[in-house]
Amino acid sequence: MRWTLKPKPDTKKLEALKEALQVDDVVATLLLQRGIETFEEAKTFFRPSLSDLHDPFLMQDMDKAVARIEAAFQQNENILVFGDYDVDGTSSVALMSSYLKTRTENVATYIPDRYEEGYGVSYQGIDFAQDNDFTLIIALDCGVKAIDKVAYAKEKGVDFIICDHHRPGKNLPEAVAVLDPKREDCTYPFNELCGCGVGFKLIQALASKENKTIADLTEYLDLVATAIGADIVPITGENRVLAYFGMQVINSNPRPGIQAIINQVKKTELTITDVVFTVAPRINAAGRMKHGNYAVTLLTEMDFSLAEKYAAEIEAFNTDRREADRRITEEALQQIEDLKEQEGFTTVVYQEDWHKGVIGIVASRLIETYYRPTLVFTKSGDKLAASARSVSGFDVYNALEACAEHIEQFGGHKYAAGLTLKEENYEAFKQAFEDAVSKTIPKNLLTPEIKIDQQISLHEVDSKLMRIIRQFGPFGPGNMTPVFMTEDLQDTGYGKCVGEDDKHLRITVTQPQANTIVCIGFGLGDKLNLVTERKLFKAVYSVDENHWQGNVSLQLKLRDIKA
Structure with missing residues (x-):
C-alpha cells in the first residue's frame, strides 16, 4: 500500500x-x-436543501423532451420506457414509468435481455415498440451512442428521447431530445448525474408543468439514491443533495420493493454504503442471472406482500450470483498464475463458459489481487464480450479508445466499461491493450494507494x-x-x-x-x-x-x- x-x-x-x-x-x-x-x-x-437542486430546464434539450412527452399525453400515444439491466438502468425505468403512470395509462417498460440483446438500445426493443404501437421511446442510462438504432426507429415512426450520462461520441443520435450533461454543448451546472439522476431531472421538469415542486417528488428519491450509490458517481454537488434526501426516504418510508430487500438483510438504519453492498447487488442480480424485468417489477410493485414474494425470487438469483462469482474468480486467478500474466501492466483473461452476468464483479475481484487495469472476457453468441475495470487514477475508457480498431463496440466510464469484439481479434486486442496501458499509466498507479x-x-x-x-x-x-x-x-x-x-x-x-x-x-x-x-x-x-x-x-x- x-x-x-x-x-x-x-x-x-x-x-x-x-x-x-x-x-x-x-x-x-x-x-x-x-x-x-x-x-x-x-x-x-x-x-443540504432540495432548493439547492438546479433548474432542470438548464439542461440542453430539456424543453424539447418535455414538449414531446406533453404532446404524447394529449394525443394518447403509447410510451415505452427503455433502460439498461443494471441498477442504474432498472431504477431509472422504475422511476420514469412510475411517474408517467400518474399522467397516463399508456405506459409500458422494456429491459433488454443481457444475453440476447446485449447492452443499451436494441433493434429488438425498437421492433417491439413498432409491433405494439408505441410511438415514443424514453431511453434511460443508455442511448447516447445509438445513432444507427435511433435512425432505424425513426424509419419505423418511433421517436426517441434519450436520458444518458455516458460520454457521447463525436455525433449525437437524431433523437427528439438528448439529455446528457456530458454533452459538449450542454451548460448544465452539474455533469456527474447518474442515468436515474438525469431521469429525475426530466420528471422534475414535467412536474413543474403541473405546478408541482421538488417537494412533491421526494417519494422517487429512494430510487435515485440507490442508483447514485450503485453507479459509483461522485457524491458531490447535486448528487449529494439527491443522495442525502434519498437516504432519508430509504430509512423512513421506502417503496415496498426496497423495504422487502431491507427486511431480508435485516438492517435497521442504512447508510449509502449499505445500499451499495446490500440493496444494489440484489437488484443487480436479476439482470445478471435472469432478467432485469424482475428488478423493475420489484421496484414498481405497490403491494407489499407481492413485493416480498419478488424480493425472495431476487434473493435466490443473488445466491446463484455469489456462487458463480466465487467459482469464476478462482478459475481466473488460476489462469493468471498458469500463464504468468501477472507480470504485465494489465490483466486480461478469457474463458468461453464464464457467466456474462458476473464478469464485471470478477474483474473487480482480480484487481484486489493483481492491481492492474483488468478485462474479463466470455463468449457471447459469435462474439467475445468483456467487462473492464480500472485502478484508481487510470482512465480505462481512454485505453480502450486507443484499441478501437480491434473492437466491435464499447462504452462506459473512466473506471468501468464494457466491450465486444470478434474472437479472431482477441490476441491482437490483448496486445494492443497491454501496449496502450504500458505507455500511459504512471508506474506508481500499479500500487494501491x-x-x-x-x-x-x-x-x-x-x-x-x-x-x-x-x-x-x-x-x-x-x-x-x-x-x-x-x-x-x-x-x-x-x-x-x-x-x-x-x-x-x-x-x-x-x-x-x-x-x-x-x-x-x-x-x-x-x-x-x-x-x-x-x-x-x-x-x-x-x-x-x-x-x-x-x-x-x-x-x-x-x-x-x-x-
Missing part, C-alpha cells in the same frame, strides 16, 4: 474557517479538503469527532469517509487474529496521554507481528462505531499498519 498524506490547507483559510464555524483544526481541515471554505458553503454541506486526510494524535479521536464525521455523509467518490494516520501507537498486549482463517486483526491501541481504543483491521491478520511485544507502529484508519448487544462504542477501522 502507498500512503499518501494530503497537503495541509492554506493557513489563512484554515484560521478563517475555524473562526467562522468555531471548530478545531481537524474538522476545518477536512472541510477545506472538500472545497468548503466559507460559513455558507459549510451550511450547504451540512444542511491510501489517501490520508491528515495526521492526528489518538487523544483527538473522541465521540464529538465521530458525531461530526457522521454529518459529513453520505460518503462516496468526491466525499470519502475521512481517513487519518497516527504514529507511535502501541498495542496493550491483547492483540490477536480473529475470523475465518485468522484473516482479521483485533487490537487495542494506546498512546501517551490518550485513552485506549479498540481497532479492527479486516484482512490485516498477517500483520499481527508488527504490533506484538509492545512494538511501536503507525496506522491508517477511519473512525467508526461498534454496535454490540445494544451498546455503542468508538472503534478504529484499520486500513493498514506499518512498523
Whole structure:
C-alpha cells in the first residue's frame, strides 16, 4: 500500500474557517479538503436543501423532451420506457414509468435481455415498440451512442428521447431530445448525474408543468439514491443533495420493493454504503442471472406482500450470483498464475463458459489481487464480450479508445466499461491493450494507494469527532469517509487474529496521554507481528462505531499498519 498524506490547507483559510464555524483544526481541515471554505458553503454541506437542486430546464434539450412527452399525453400515444439491466438502468425505468403512470395509462417498460440483446438500445426493443404501437421511446442510462438504432426507429415512426450520462461520441443520435450533461454543448451546472439522476431531472421538469415542486417528488428519491450509490458517481454537488434526501426516504418510508430487500438483510438504519453492498447487488442480480424485468417489477410493485414474494425470487438469483462469482474468480486467478500474466501492466483473461452476468464483479475481484487495469472476457453468441475495470487514477475508457480498431463496440466510464469484439481479434486486442496501458499509466498507479486526510494524535479521536464525521455523509467518490494516520501507537498486549482463517486483526491501541481504543483491521491478520511485544507502529484508519448487544462504542477501522 502507498500512503499518501494530503497537503495541509492554506493557513489563512484554515484560521478563517475555524473562526467562522468555531471548530478545531481537524474538522476545518477536512472541510477545506472538500472545497468548503466559507460559513455558507459549510451550511450547504451540512444542511443540504432540495432548493439547492438546479433548474432542470438548464439542461440542453430539456424543453424539447418535455414538449414531446406533453404532446404524447394529449394525443394518447403509447410510451415505452427503455433502460439498461443494471441498477442504474432498472431504477431509472422504475422511476420514469412510475411517474408517467400518474399522467397516463399508456405506459409500458422494456429491459433488454443481457444475453440476447446485449447492452443499451436494441433493434429488438425498437421492433417491439413498432409491433405494439408505441410511438415514443424514453431511453434511460443508455442511448447516447445509438445513432444507427435511433435512425432505424425513426424509419419505423418511433421517436426517441434519450436520458444518458455516458460520454457521447463525436455525433449525437437524431433523437427528439438528448439529455446528457456530458454533452459538449450542454451548460448544465452539474455533469456527474447518474442515468436515474438525469431521469429525475426530466420528471422534475414535467412536474413543474403541473405546478408541482421538488417537494412533491421526494417519494422517487429512494430510487435515485440507490442508483447514485450503485453507479459509483461522485457524491458531490447535486448528487449529494439527491443522495442525502434519498437516504432519508430509504430509512423512513421506502417503496415496498426496497423495504422487502431491507427486511431480508435485516438492517435497521442504512447508510449509502449499505445500499451499495446490500440493496444494489440484489437488484443487480436479476439482470445478471435472469432478467432485469424482475428488478423493475420489484421496484414498481405497490403491494407489499407481492413485493416480498419478488424480493425472495431476487434473493435466490443473488445466491446463484455469489456462487458463480466465487467459482469464476478462482478459475481466473488460476489462469493468471498458469500463464504468468501477472507480470504485465494489465490483466486480461478469457474463458468461453464464464457467466456474462458476473464478469464485471470478477474483474473487480482480480484487481484486489493483481492491481492492474483488468478485462474479463466470455463468449457471447459469435462474439467475445468483456467487462473492464480500472485502478484508481487510470482512465480505462481512454485505453480502450486507443484499441478501437480491434473492437466491435464499447462504452462506459473512466473506471468501468464494457466491450465486444470478434474472437479472431482477441490476441491482437490483448496486445494492443497491454501496449496502450504500458505507455500511459504512471508506474506508481500499479500500487494501491491510501489517501490520508491528515495526521492526528489518538487523544483527538473522541465521540464529538465521530458525531461530526457522521454529518459529513453520505460518503462516496468526491466525499470519502475521512481517513487519518497516527504514529507511535502501541498495542496493550491483547492483540490477536480473529475470523475465518485468522484473516482479521483485533487490537487495542494506546498512546501517551490518550485513552485506549479498540481497532479492527479486516484482512490485516498477517500483520499481527508488527504490533506484538509492545512494538511501536503507525496506522491508517477511519473512525467508526461498534454496535454490540445494544451498546455503542468508538472503534478504529484499520486500513493498514506499518512498523
